Amino acid sequence: MTGASDRKPSVTGRIDWRFALGLGIAVLLAAAALLASxxxxxxxxxxxxxxxxxxxxxxxxxxxxxxxxxxxxxxxVGARLSLGIGVGAVGGGLLVGGLIGLTAAFSxxxxxxxxxxxxxxxxxxPETLIALSLVAFLGPGTANAATAIxxxxxxxxxxTVYGLAAVERGKPYVEAASLATTSPIRLxxxxxxxxxxxxxxxxxxLGVSSAVLSAAGLSFLGLGVQPPASEWGLILVSGANYMHRxxxxxxxxxxxxxxxxxxxxxxxxxxxxxxxxxxARTS
Amino acid sequence: xxxxxxxxxxxxxFTVLAVLLLAGVLVHAAPxxxxxxxxxxxxxxxxxxxxxxxxxxxxxxxxxxxxxxxAVKALKGDLGMSFRTNEPxxxxxxxxxxxxLLLALAGLGLAVxxxxxxxxxxxxxxxNAIDTLLTTVTVLAISVxxxxxxxxxxxxxxxxxxxxxxxxxxxxxxxxxxxxLGLAYFPLVARMTRxxxxxxxxxxxxxxxxxxxxxxxxxxxxxxxxxxxxNMLTIVGMVFVYMMGGQVIIxxxxxxxxxxxxxxxxxxxxxxxxxxxxxxxxxxxxxxxxTCLELIYGLLDPRMRRQ
Numbered sequence: 001m002t003g004a005s006d007r008k009p010s011v012t013g014r015i016d017w018r019f020a021l022g023l024g025i026a027v028l029l030a031a032a033a034l035l036a037s038x039x040x041x042x043x044x045x046x047x048x049x050x051x052x053x054x055x056x057x058x059x060x061x062x063x064x065x066x067x068x069x070x071x072x073x074x075x076x077v078g079a080r081l082s083l084g085i086g087v088g089a090v091g092g093g094l095l096v097g098g099l100i101g102l103t104a105a106f107s108x109x110x111x112x113x114x115x116x117x118x119x120x121x122x123x124x125x126p127e128t129l130i131a132l133s134l135v136a137f138l139g140p141g142t143a144n145a146a147t148a149i150x151x152x153x154x155x156x157x158x159x160t161v162y163g164l165a166a167v168e169r170g171k172p173y174v175e176a177a178s179l180a181t182t183s184p185i186r187l188x189x190x191x192x193x194x195x196x197x198x199x200x201x202x203x204x205x206l207g208v209s210s211a212v213l214s215a216a217g218l219s220f221l222g223l224g225v226q227p228p229a230s231e232w233g234l235i236l237v238s239g240a241n242y243m244h245r246x247x248x249x250x251x252x253x254x255x256x257x258x259x260x261x262x263x264x265x266x267x268x269x270x271x272x273x274x275x276x277x278x279x280a281r282t283s
Numbered sequence: 284x285x286x287x288x289x290x291x292x293x294x295x296x297f298t299v300l301a302v303l304l305l306a307g308v309l310v311h312a313a314p315x316x317x318x319x320x321x322x323x324x325x326x327x328x329x330x331x332x333x334x335x336x337x338x339x340x341x342x343x344x345x346x347x348x349x350x351x352x353x354a355v356k357a358l359k360g361d362l363g364m365s366f367r368t369n370e371p372x373x374x375x376x377x378x379x380x381x382x383x384l385l386l387a388l389a390g391l392g393l394a395v396x397x398x399x400x401x402x403x404x405x406x407x408x409x410x411n412a413i414d415t416l417l418t419t420v421t422v423l424a425i426s427v428x429x430x431x432x433x434x435x436x437x438x439x440x441x442x443x444x445x446x447x448x449x450x451x452x453x454x455x456x457x458x459x460x461x462x463x464l465g466l467a468y469f470p471l472v473a474r475m476t477r478x479x480x481x482x483x484x485x486x487x488x489x490x491x492x493x494x495x496x497x498x499x500x501x502x503x504x505x506x507x508x509x510x511x512x513x514n515m516l517t518i519v520g521m522v523f524v525y526m527m528g529g530q531v532i533i534x535x536x537x538x539x540x541x542x543x544x545x546x547x548x549x550x551x552x553x554x555x556x557x558x559x560x561x562x563x564x565x566x567x568x569x570x571x572x573x574t575c576l577e578l579i580y581g582l583l584d585p586r587m588r589r590q
Contacts (some may be wrong), residue, residue, distance in 0.1 A: 126528025136550040137313040138556045179441050217532045244442050254431035262426035
């Protein structure tokens with residue numbers, strides 16, 4: 001977020017093609033997740049709706065898994081958990097991280113230094129390590145995985161939100177507003193937040209994409225969502241076990257993850273360039 | 284320079300200390316206590332012995348004392364005993380460390396070897412078709428989950444072509460997980476290289492060099508390369524940290540006997556001391572590598588030395 005300091009007033013009227021494409025894919029995926037129960041041709045958890053390890057065809061679009069469950073239905077319904085964990089974790093991480101970042105930026109030198117030390121400490125380790133360390137002790141499960149991912153991402157959010165807020169803090173309009181308003185909470189809510197909300201949106205988009213990846217990774221390791229639920233990372237486990245006999249089990253959930261991550265990255269990149277023309281030129 | 288070294292070493296020490304304390308505290312986030320977990324996973328522990336073990340492990344003392352004594356012991360090289368195998372954790376973990384570092388080095392090397400030329404080519408061709416193509420490839424590649432890529436790499440090179448063994452931990456087996464890490468993390472390297480080069484290309488001294496009538500090749504080789512190389516250090520450091528996170532999963536995909544594999548097995552068996560040991564050693568190796576990179580940075584860029 002280098003160009004955040006001299007960002008021009010937002011919408012320039014031009015819609016970035018990446019933003020449009022990403023949004024299109026994301027809307028389709030979200031619709032699939034929300035309408036899964038109606039679209040899915042079979043009960044995703046019912047075994048033996050077809051032969052075991054059947055190849056993709058007209059009846060079973062994505063084929064079947066080792067228990068004869070319909071993969072198309074499982075991938076479709078799996079979108080709910082995968083996207084749900086991603087969005088939930090970013091929501092939680094952004095709330096906690098954002099509050100820490102804003103607090104650091106607007107509450108005096110001592111609090112600022114103390115919070116930044118803690119944030120920088122956590123920031124120097126991979127998010128995955130933090131998430132794994134937490135889930136190791138909390139135990140596996142959907143809610144624990146989401147919590148762990150949220151905590152893993154919080155330092156990134158805290159640091160970025162702090163960076164954005166610290167830039168605004170030095171601007172004349174904030175100084176003027178701070179003379180006119182009494183409470184720092186009001187200052188942040190009314191004056192600062194509206195000016196950094198677009199950059200935070202970019203951050204959130206990219207965050208969801210990495211959270212979806214982490215969630216799938218944790219489930220794949222057996223530390224996230226537990227069977228028999230359908231979640232993309234979990235389906236990939238049987239994909240790995242039946243790799244040579246039924247490669248389609250590996251292919252479709254992986255493709256779903258790729259599409260999700262791609263669409264969110266496109267939205268994030270497009271949104272950033274749209275709101276920050278200077279950045280568009282250099283990167 | 285000596286001041287920089289001292290400052291970095293002190294910072295590194297405190298970071299490791301904080302990791303130790305955190306690893307000590309985290310155990311208490313676990314539901315129930317470690318001894319209950321131990322009994323669930325090993326029939327050899329009799330319920331009557333539970334209280335003795337609690338006392339022996341110091342679980343009857345206040346938390347801050349337990350955390351403190353964990354940190355003190357760890358600094359002396361004692362990371363406790365594995366619940367499951369009853370071996371010293373320090374040995375278990377240190378045995379696996381070289382494997383993890385070897386894979387990290389190979390993966391990082393590949394990611395840099397692919398990513399830097401891609402990022403470089405995109406930057407010098409900014410805005411034209413080559414840039415668009417490379418940037419598109421990068422965005423596509425960055426969206427592929429590493430472990431899925433690993434499974435595909437395994438399917439293609441080990442199952443179909445039979446060029447490499449499917450899994451294991453000798454040098455022949457290094458190829459596939461390293462290739463996976465290289466493919467998974469080159470987009471990040473390419474992206475960062477591109478934007479760091481574009482920053483350098485926009486500098487005044489580059490414009491001056493061009494104004495002096497130097498050929499584009501000479502401008503790139505003489506004036507752009509050096510500052511760009513210094514930026515590369517930062518990029519390599521950041522990608523290393525990201526990659527170490529992803530590597531935990533890749534090690535499990537390929538049954539590579541590194542720290543990540545040990546850790547996930549321990550997590551599934553609730554072998555808490557081993558998990559703690561993993562966190563401590565894994566985090567410490569990241570701190571050591573980052574600190575070394577910062578010191579090299581200080582060596583190359585005098586501006587880093589005064590702060």
